[in-house]
Amino acid sequence: MxxxxxxxxxxxxxxxxxxxxxxxxxxxxxxxxxxxxxxxxxxxxxxxxxxxxxxxxxxxxxxxxxxxxxxxxxxxxxxxxxxxxxxxxxxxxxxxxxxxxxxxxxxxxxxxxxxxxxxxxxxxxxxxxxxxxxxxxxxxxxxxxxxxxxxxxxxxxxxxxxxxxxxxxxxxxxxxxxxxxxxxxxxxxxxxxxxxxxxxxxxxxxxxxxxxxxxxxxxxxxxxxxxxxxxxxxxxTVNAVVVTARGAARRADEIAAGFVASFTQGMGQFCTKPGLLLVPAGSDLESRVARALTDAAPQGWMLTERIAASYASGVASLRAAGARVLATTAPADGGWAAAPTVLGVDAIGPFLEECFGPVALVASYTDLAEVLPQLPGSLAAAVHGGGPDDPEVPGLVAALSGIAGRVIVDGWPTGVVVGWGQQHGGPWPATTAxxxxxxxxxxxxxxxxxxxxxxxxxxxxxxxxxxxxxxxxxxxxxxx
Amino acid sequence: MxxxxxxxxxxxxxxxxxxxxxxxxxxxxxxxxxxxxxxxxxxxxxxxxxxxxxxxxxxxxxxxxxxxxxxxxxxxxxxxxxxxxxxxxxxxxxxxxxxxxxxxxxxxxxxxxxxxxxxxxxxxxxxxxxxxxxxxxxxxxxxxxxxxxxxxxxxxxxxxxxxxxxxxxxxxxxxxxxxxxxxxxxxxxxxxxxxxxxxxxxxxxxxxxxxxxxxxxxxxxxxxxxxxxxxxxxxxTVNAVVVTARGAARRADEIAAGFVASFTQGMGQFCTKPGLLLVPAGSDLESRVARALTDAAPQGWMLTERIAASYASGVASLRAAGARVLATTAPADGGWAAAPTVLGVDAIGPFLEECFGPVALVASYTDLAEVLPQLPGSLAAAVHGGGPDDPEVPGLVAALSGIAGRVIVDGWPTGVVVGWGQQHGGPWPATTAxxxxxxxxxxxxxxxxxxxxxxxxxxxxxxxxxxxxxxxxxxxxxxx
Missing domain, CATH: 3.40.605.10 (Aldehyde Dehydrogenase; Chain A, domain 1)
Known part of the structure; x- marks a missing residue:
């Protein structure tokens, strides 16, 4: 025994x-x-x-x-x-x-x-x-x-x-x-x-x-x-979220706050955590997300000592690979606390593996046709647009349905409803089946x-x- | 080129x-x-x-x-x-x-x-x-x-x-x-x-x-x-066929002829070929099957030279492992002809891999509870009983549904109907899915x-x- x-x-x-x-x-x-x-x-x-x-x-x-x-x-x-x-x-x-x-x-x-x-x-x-x-x-x-x-x-x-x-x-x-x-x-x-x-x-x-x-x-x-x-x-998985030009222009603060709430929920310990926010070049979403994290300042603990250690080394690896710290907030006291962090990256290539915990990346894009084919199979993916007439949304939904088991518009991947219409899975390597x-x-x-x-x-x-x-x-x- | x-x-x-x-x-x-x-x-x-x-x-x-x-x-x-x-x-x-x-x-x-x-x-x-x-x-x-x-x-x-x-x-x-x-x-x-x-x-x-x-x-x-x-x-796969006591007593000639027709159809080159006939100890199905093959004397050619060679070496391996030749008939003339053969075995353990071509085994059983758990995953399996009141049939159908994708009563696995109700597949290693x-x-x-x-x-x-x-x-x- x-x-x-x-x-x-x-x-x-x-x-x-x-x-x-x-x-x-x-x-x-x-x-x-x-x-x-x-x-x-x-x-x-x-x-x-x-x-x-x-x-x-x-x-x-x-x-x-x-x-x-x-x-x-x-x-x-x-x-x-x-x-x-x-x-x-x-x-x-x-x-x-x-x-x-x-x-x-x-x-x-x-x-x-x-x-x-x-x-x-x-x-x-x-x-x-x-x-x-x-x-x-x-x-x-x-x-x-x-x-x-x-x-x-x-x-x-x-x-x-x-x-x-x-x-x-x-x-x-x-x-x-x-x-x-x-x-x-x-x-x-x-x-x-x-x-x-x-x-x-x-x-x-x-x-x-x-x-x-x-x-x-x-x-x-x-x-x-x-x-x-x-x-x-x-x-x-990394569960990418794409913000359209109109989305960034019309809904920036709502998107920034929603992103922070979603990626820090349960201290980021969700398989559907949105790990990557793709924003149009020239938008100020990087700084808005940083401010939203600083304002929210969520605190909590990691589930296990090993997960806490992996989180710390994972964030360090992301930084070593070139990610810039946009904001990080104070951890809780004692135990296996961790510091929520948002990072900025210039190219997504080196950053497509999940880092379990309250960290997420913001990347600017100029041409989505170059970025989207790099995204790996994911459980979920989301589009944030600028309203029902946003011309970018249909094409993005179609493209993301090729790499994800669930595609969300103007919402966040955390939160999996139990029902007849649910698909919680996705292309390899999101699941083995x-x-x-x-x-x-x-x-x-x-x-x-x-x-x-x-x-x-x-x-x-x-x-x-x-x-x-x-x-x-x-x-x-x-x-x- | x-x-x-x-x-x-x-x-x-x-x-x-x-x-x-x-x-x-x-x-x-x-x-x-x-x-x-x-x-x-x-x-x-x-x-x-x-x-x-x-x-x-x-x-x-x-x-x-x-x-x-x-x-x-x-x-x-x-x-x-x-x-x-x-x-x-x-x-x-x-x-x-x-x-x-x-x-x-x-x-x-x-x-x-x-x-x-x-x-x-x-x-x-x-x-x-x-x-x-x-x-x-x-x-x-x-x-x-x-x-x-x-x-x-x-x-x-x-x-x-x-x-x-x-x-x-x-x-x-x-x-x-x-x-x-x-x-x-x-x-x-x-x-x-x-x-x-x-x-x-x-x-x-x-x-x-x-x-x-x-x-x-x-x-x-x-x-x-x-x-x-x-x-x-x-x-x-080997696609076993089980003959019940009443089946052997009441339908022996029909079963023997049907078995030979099925395992020699297309020169035995069917993935659903019945490769193993399990008969009650004491029945005379071995000799009836041998006679049915001798009477039918089917002739034909193997699809390729490699398949013809594999068939010859496969039958030789079965014999080397202890299978007795019950009957073999003359091959066609020339080319990649092969001799249809039926073999008798005393225990099925060494004989559970498919030998592609016009060969099949007959094995006697005394206790099906010992034999059935040895059967590997198969595309199909069949029961031959002695009529609608045969008390052995329900239990055999249930047992064979555990190892096969399709279970047939009083019929043969060759011949796969295309429809809404068809399952052509079966437990590993019949298929990889x-x-x-x-x-x-x-x-x-x-x-x-x-x-x-x-x-x-x-x-x-x-x-x-x-x-x-x-x-x-x-x-x-x-x-x-």
């Missing part, structure tokens, strides 16, 4: 946390998940929705205590954490509704004279390994989008707790486990345990939210398995694969494909 | 074929595809359907000449090749209908008070590299499912011709290219040209049909790119990714998401 610790970012002080999982504990969790898989897959969408709603109820009933515990471990403050816990419960209820609605099963019944009968449905992949993120202890933690959508899709889940919030992870697991069938939800802890989890032959998919380094490491590990499995790694989303109704698809049943008698068909449609799901019926 | 040759499998004689593509010819083809990508993506589903239908018309108008040319290169005989050409044209018309129907765009419009407006749609990935197969010169060739579905999805295509039918590939390209916009369809030839194609930064996805070795090599190559792209490799299909309406999804437009004004939205719905596509409208 390896000891583990829970740290308070405000002071750096630690208290004991649940121990890291031994190899046999990982194997036991996966064996339980594999044993539960047939029952979880056989449970009706209604039953699965019931599990998710029971978890949502437990989250709501314990919201304040959970947020307080989270705040001890991540120091994001009670308003943010209480709100995030509330939204996590709402997300579980949303996915319960998605599960019930049933279109994610993509059921097809195709019949016709003189041809085989084809019935097709999405089936669960099997046990899913979930690696939670540091920065959203509720939204992308033990009870985040990955866990909810895997259960909704009919897959047992083994979560690897994030070391930034081990006590909260244990508390979330303790309240949720009784709401799901035995083996449908397990929790492990520790880096080595996580590696063992991904290598386990019974694991069928991996969902991860976090850094490029961490996500790509898991992707490479899974690609080296004998049976290669999908890795859905949603990773931090750009055709999928980790938030919204589409997120169930990550844990499913299609199977066609050809000339299979009624008694051997899965419920969603039987003529009497016991699950009551929508189906495409085709007569050939 | 590297010379290339077209070979007649019946004699081994060669005639000149179109030269292999030089590096600059590959780059020119990809540049043309990249230049065409915006226009292809902007074309309405109706326009794309028009291209596909024009290609189908051209296939139909030239069917007999094309089949004759194909027969000179692959020696599969005029009835098969004429039928395959006809089915290829029908598939293009099917995908034209799928394109027009529009549900593949998965359009969502989500609005509500106090929240951002989200509009989501599937957008084309960009230029697609298609690697055709040797064994289906029409169905998986220059004008096969990959090309049709990539164009339907709005992606330009660069096909790498298969060296088994270079003259047919050139003829198919010549008749199809005028039906598509400039740059939307290109053809290259040669192994090195294919490698260069996959590495080209403007290529966004790869579709491949063929061997494990070839598919996994492309998958590894694409994974080493700076921007990793999806590889849809659909590869040959088990959540996708290379045949049927779902095949378009391989070449699309979702983009969400948040608070984007009407003038900047893609057509499928505008309020006036100019493409007339089905949409999910959600009021939050």
């Amino acid at each position: 390896t000891e583990a610790w829970s740290f308070d970012p405000r002071t750096g002080r630690s208290v004991p946390a649940p121990a890291e999982s031994a190899p046999d504990e990982v194997d036991t969790a996966v064996a339980a998940a594999a044993a539960a898989a047939p029952a979880v897959a056989a449970a009706s969408p209604q039953e699965r929705a019931g599990w998710l709603e029971a978890i949502a109820d437990a989250l709501d009933a314990n919201r304040t205590e959970l947020a307080a515990l989270a705040d001890e471990e991540v120091a994001l403050g009670m308003p943010r954490l209480t709100g995030e816990a509330q939204r996590a419960a709402a997300a579980f209820r949303f996915y319960a509704g998605v599960a019930r609605e049933g279109s994610w099963l993509e059921a097809v019944i195709e019949t016709g004279p003189g041809r085989p009968e084809l019935r097709k449905v999405q089936v669960p992949l099997g046990p899913v390994a979930v690696f939670g993120a540091s920065n959203f202890p509720f939204g992308f933690g033990v009870l985040g989008h990955d866990t909810a959508t895997a259960l909704a899709a009919g897959c047992p889940v083994v979560v690897k707790a994030h070391p930034a919030h081990p006590r909260l992870s244990a508390a979330l697991f303790a309240l949720a486990a009784p709401a799901a069938p035995p083996g449908a939800l397990s929790l492990i802890a520790g880096y080595d345990a996580g590696r063992r989890l991904v290598d386990h032959p019974a694991i069928s998919a991996v969902a991860f939210t976090g850094s490029q380094q961490g996500g790509l490491a898991l992707w490479r590990q899974a690609a080296a398995r004998e049976r290669v499995i999908p890795v859905y790694a949603e990773m931090g 750009p055709q999928h989303t980790s938030v919204g109704a589409g997120a169930l698809r990550r844990f499913l694969r299609p199977v066609t049943y050809q000339d299979v008698p009624a008694a051997a068909l899965p419920p969603a494909l039987r003529d009497d449609n016991p699950w009551g799901v929508p189906r495409r019926e085709v007569r050939g | 590297t010379e290339a040759w077209s070979f007649d499998p019946r004699t081994g004689r060669s005639v000149p074929a179109p030269a292999e593509s030089a590096p600059d010819e590959v780059d020119t083809a990809v540049a043309a595809a990249a230049a065409a990508a915006p226009a292809v993506a902007a074309a309405s589903p109706q326009e794309r359907a028009g291209w596909l239908e024009a290609i189908a018309d051209a296939l139909d108008a030239n069917r007999t000449e094309l089949a004759a040319l194909a027969d000179e290169e692959v020696a599969l005989g005029m009835p098969r090749l004429t039928g395959e050409a006809q089915r290829a044209a029908a598939a293009f018309r099917f995908y034209a209908g799928v394109a027009r129907e529009g549900s593949w765009l998965e359009a969502v419009i989500e609005t509500g008070p106090g929240r951002p407006e989200l509009r989501k749609v599937q957008v084309p990935l960009g230029p697609v590299a298609v690697f055709g197969a040797s064994n289906f010169p029409f169905g998986f060739g220059v004008l096969g499912h990959d090309t049709a579905t990539a164009l339907a999805a709005g992606c330009p295509v660069v096909v790498k011709a298969h060296p088994a039918h270079p003259r047919l590939s050139a003829a198919l390209f010549a008749l199809a290219a005028p039906a598509a916009p400039p740059g939307a369809l290109s053809l290259i030839a040669g192994y090195d040209a294919g490698r260069r194609l996959v590495d080209h930064p403007a290529i966004s996805a790869v579709a491949f049909t063929g061997s494990q070795q070839g598919g996994l090599a492309l998958w590894r190559q694409a994974a080493a790119r700076e921007r990793v792209i999806p590889v849809y490799a659909e590869m040959g 088990p959540q996708h299909t290379s045949v049927g309406a779902g095949a378009l999804r391989r070449f699309l990714r979702p983009v969400t437009y948040q608070d984007v004004p009407a003038a900047a939205l893609p057509p499928a998401l505008r309020d006036d719905n100019p493409w007339g596509v089905p949409r999910r409208e959600v009021r939050g």
